[in-house]
Amino acid sequence: MFKNTRAFSGFSVDNIKTAKQFYSEKLGLIVKDNPMGLIELHIEGGIPIMIYPKPNHVPATFTVLNFPVEDVEHAVDALIVKGIIFEQYPEPIKTDSKGICRNEGGPAIAWFKDPAGNILSVLYRQ
Secondary structure (H helix, E strand, O other), rough: OOOOOOOEEEEOOOHHHHHHHHHHHHHEEEEOOOOOOOOOEEEOOOEEEEEOOOOOOOOOOOEEEEEEEEEEHHHHHHHHHHOOOOOOOOOOOOOOOOOOOOOOOOHHHHHHHHOOOOOOEEOOOO
16 A cells, blocks of 8 residues: 555654754754744655654654764764764663764664754664
8 A cells, every 4th residue: 555655754843943953054954844834854865854843742762863874983073063962872782982883783873862852863874
């Protein structure tokens, strides 16, 4: 039934204006207003990601958006310069001092949060 659909994803934030500023200015994404009061993140591939305001927003406790990159170390350094703070996790996904997990057998990955507390990541594009 959904094999040929152009599915899209979305998640909530507590402040749409703050989210728009974060995703456009800090992450450098194309962000467009939607007539329904939402914002759309436009990334490569053509299907937007919807971000919607929710007054009783509770941040996701899992990764809601992953950004594949060629060089995780470079991406982390560039985001740190912009004021992004990376999460620190203990075993079994132990992160280094920068917040990068380099577990053997898996891609390098680092997690950070948007202003609404949703978890995002940069990870090695395989």
